[in-house]
Amino acid sequence: MDTLIEMKGIKKNFGDIAALRDGYFSLSVGEIHSIVGENGAGKSTLMKILYGLHSPDEGEITFAGGGGAETVSSLSPKKAISHGIGMVHQEFMLASEMTVLENVILGFEPRKGIGIDRAAAIAKIEEYGSAYNLGVRHGAKIRDISVGEAQRVEIIKILYRGANIIILDEPTAVLTPMEAAKLFKILRSMKEGGKSIIFISHKLDEVMAISDRITVMRGGVHVSTLDSAKTSIPELARLMVGRDIFLGGSPPPARPGNTVLEIDNIWVPGEKELSKLRGVSLEVKSGEILGIAGVNGNGQSELAEAAAGLRPIQRGSVKLLGRAIESASPLERRRAGMSHIPEDRNTxxxxxxxxxxxxxxxxxxxxxxxxxxxxxxxxxxxxxxxxxxxxxxxxxxxxxxxxxxxxxxxxxxxxxxxxxxxxAPFLLAAQPTRGVDIGSIEKIRGELNKARERGAAVLLISSDLEEILALSDRIAVMYEGRITGILQRSEADEENVGLLMTGHPAEDTKGV
Ligand SMILES: Nc1ncnc2c1ncn2[C@@H]1O[C@H](COP(=O)(O)OP(=O)(O)OP(=O)(O)O)[C@@H](O)[C@H]1O
Ligand SMILES: [Mg+2]
Structure with a gap:
């Protein structure tokens, strides 16, 4: 394999925190190379150094390139772009009030006389669309598109700047399984088109499925680089964490007690038309986990916000431990016994x-x-x-x-x-394991089970269907702002939940 880039002996401190102590990474032409490691292992920092956003304290970066090798001790973003490097960050960086087209060409507008050559830019976007399965609507505003589409815009944006090396920092953390499958198709077609791809993820099954090689980092140090065909998920987990990880096993059967949260026929305005809640009713009992499954954007976020007091309810009622709380403030709800892990840690x-x-x-x-x-x-x-x-x-x-x-x-x-x-007697947990490493997933899932065992009522909202199936006693599926079915743990599997998620009624669902 032809080496394109080699990073050696990379050190980076932030104050007295050593983010990287001995970072190493090499990238070959036309490969998909994943980086895995625990939270804080230094994955994002290493890639930000490659993209010129941080200067390393020590180490060197060599570009093999066609015109002879070049070794540098640090890069600027401009220099990184000139070497064909593009990065899609862990947290998206698009301007939400601007259109897809405007975001793509921002700072790199094609000129035609004194104006902008919109037609040329649109043609380019469409070309990427057909070459790499990157379909987007160039006239839509970012705030009106789904996360999956926003991510495609981020990818188009870096291709537009001439990237041959594409860094994706946890791109699937915010995607549903369906959207993730779509992304993998894009990555494979970019690879076929000769691009090299660096993929960071905590989802080891994805990493195994998509990568040619996998680099494991731990505590700011390069541990190993493996051929994906010659390793396994347990081996990767062990190299990352330094011990065996156990995610399986089902908890003892639920012993549901009294009703803790009662939502009755609520109607709530939505972020988008499809996500407004149209008469949602559900109950969560003490000692049970009720999971909400669904494709992102079908009202799950609105449901969480309405329960937490962050979004007004037009009609219907919400009771916590028998007390009406639909007009209570978030703080009053907390005092009444609610705690809330919101879906977006940053905002x-x-x-x-x-x-x-x-x-x-x-x-x-x-x-x-x-x-x-x-x-x-x-x-x-x-x-x-x-x-x-x-x-x-x-x-x-x-x-x-x-x-x-x-x-x-x-x-x-x-x-x-x-x-x-x-x-708290009621825990609202929205995407609780988003972006955490496998050891911490084990810990957080264990704590959710403990909360259930001590008698808490848990409403779990997750776009990770595997997580919903692993933790929930009952599973409610949302589609277009309604609950289309509630299944018991014993009767739910990926197939019937998946059908309900796409709006197909299942025959054997229990009453809502
Ligand atoms: N700007 C910063 N200022 C101070 N410390 C930082 C900064 N950026 C990163 N760090 C620290 O450097 C270490 C490595 O962080 P980094 O973001 O590279 O981890 P990561 O492997 O990407 O983790 P995760 O999987 O959680 O995203 C962490 O201990 C982090 O707290
Ligand atoms: Mg990171």
Whole structure:
């Protein structure tokens, strides 16, 4: 295989945190090369160095290229682009009020006289569309398109800038299985077209299915680079985490108790037409996990927000432990016994502009033991945060660190550990394991089961069908703002849930 890029001996510190201690990576022409590793292992940092967003403290990067090799100690984004490198980030970076076309050409507008040559740009977008299965609607605004389509726009944008090397940082974390399958088709056709692809993911089954080679990182160090044909998921997990991981096994049968959450015929305005809730009713009992399955954008986010008090309800009622809460504020709902892991850690779960201890006390700072006579006890806050972070192995475990310095998965663990720490009677868990590594998935799923065993009612919303099937006692499927069926764990499988998810009524579903 022809080596295209080699990164050697890469070191990078952020203050006294060593993000990379001995990073190594090599990329061959026309391969799909995955990078796996625990949260905070340094995957994103290594790739941001390759894309010129961070300068390494030590190490070298060699480009083999046609015109002779070139070795550099760091890159600028401009230099990276000139070497044909493009990156789709873990958190999307599109302007939501602008159209697909405007986002693609931003900063690289094709000129025609003094104007912009829109026709040329559109032709180019359509060309990518047919060459690589990258269908997008160039006139649509970003805010009106699905995550899957937004991701295709991100890919087109970097191809438009001439990328031959495409870095995708956890592209499937926000995708449904169907959208992910579509993305893999795109990656394969780009590979056939001679592009080289770097793929970061925590989903090891995807990694095994799509990669030619796999690099494992741990604690900022390169552990191994393997041929995917010669390794296995258990081996990868062991190399990543340093121990065996066990995700299987079903929990003991549910012993549901009294009704904790009762949603009755709610109608809620939607982000989009298809996602408005049209008469949703459900109950979650003490000691059970009710899973909500569905293709993204069919009202799951609206349901979570309506339950949490973040979105107004037009009609219908919500009761928590028998008390009507549909007009209560989020804080009042928390006081009435609700905790909430929101689906988006960045915009809803964390205040990224403050430190971690403040993020831990954000809904408890008014009360003892955190506050007494109107004064916040910072030491107590630090202690609480530290305890919760240790329980979920947040790295680095520093309550004084700024929230935005955490890696994606560690930020998610902060939100989960805070919300699960309240031992609330009702837990609303939306995408609880999004972006976390396999060891932490094991931990978070274990904690959800423990919450159920101590008698909490859990409403689990996840676009990961495997997760829904693994954890739920009952599964409600949403389609176009309605619940199209509720299945018991014993009668649900990927096939019948999948059918309901695409709007096909199943014959054997129980009453709603
Ligand atoms: N801008 C920054 N400031 C301070 N620390 C940082 C910064 N960026 C990353 N780090 C730290 O560097 C380490 C590696 O982070 P990185 O984002 O590369 O991890 P990752 O492997 O991508 O993890 P994840 O799977 O959670 O996304 C982490 O400990 C993180 O907290
Ligand atoms: Mg990352």
């Amino acid at each position: 809803m779960g964390l205040n990224r502009h403050t430190d971690l201890k403040d993020n831990f006390i954000c809904s408890s700072f008014r009360e003892p033991p955190i506050s007494s006579r109107g004064v916040i006890d910072r030491d107590k806050a630090r202690e609480t945060a530290k305890e919760r972070m240790e329980a979920f192995d947040v790295r680095p475990c520093d309550p004084d660190a700024p929230a935005q310095s955490l890696s994606g998965g560690n930020a998610q663990k902060v939100v989960v550990s805070r919300e699960m720490g309240y031992d």
